[in-house]
Amino acid sequence: MFSPQNKKRFLFLILTYLIIEVVCSKNEKTESTSFVAPPESTIYKYWSFLDKRDYKNALKYFTFHRDEFYDSTLIYPIPDRIDSIKVDTIISVKFINKKTCEIYYRIKFYSYKDNCFKYFITGDKLVLTKSGWLIDEVLIQ
Numbered sequence: 157m158f159s160p161q162n163k164k165r166f167l168f169l170i171l172t173y174l175i176i177e178v179v180c181s182k183n184e185k186t187e188s189t190s191f192v193a194p195p196e197s198t199i200y201k202y203w204s205f206l207d208k209r210d211y212k213n214a215l216k217y218f219t220f221h222r223d224e225f226y227d228s229t230l231i232y233p234i235p236d237r238i239d240s241i242k243v244d245t246i247i248s249v250k251f252i253n254k255k256t257c258e259i260y261y262r263i264k265f266y267s268y269k270d271n272c273f274k275y276f277i278t279g280d281k282l283v284l285t286k287s288g289w290l291i292d293e294v295l296i297q
Contacts, residue, residue: 241265255284
């Protein structure tokens with residue numbers, strides 16, 4: 157079947173293939189698990205839930221949140237006269253360290269009753285957790 161020289165080549169090829177497989181799969185795992193969405197994405201998601209009046213899901217973007225202890229009084233409801241609300245502009249993102257940042261942004265909301273858009277500026281301190289970036293403290297109320 158195989159000569160001794162061919163057996164050595166065959167074993168060398170198999171070992172080379174296995175080493176390449178292990179290295180490549182290890183790189184794929186580290187690349188896929190190391191990705192974390194930027195802190196701005198937390199702000200956008202949080203406000204999109206507020207726009208839908210889905211306060212339970214909005215609270216999931218805070219560090220203190222636990223599903224089993226949901227309390228609707230922990231969040232200010234959006235007034236009925238506001239028909240839509242969203243993040244208009246990210247003004248600044250300042251990293252305090254690798255796991256903490258402050259983000260300031262402008263909120264745009266619309267009221268059909270008043271027939272106008274209005275804006276306000278706010279900010280939050282976010283921390284990086286196992287779940288991604290979460291709001292730890294509201295900086296401007």
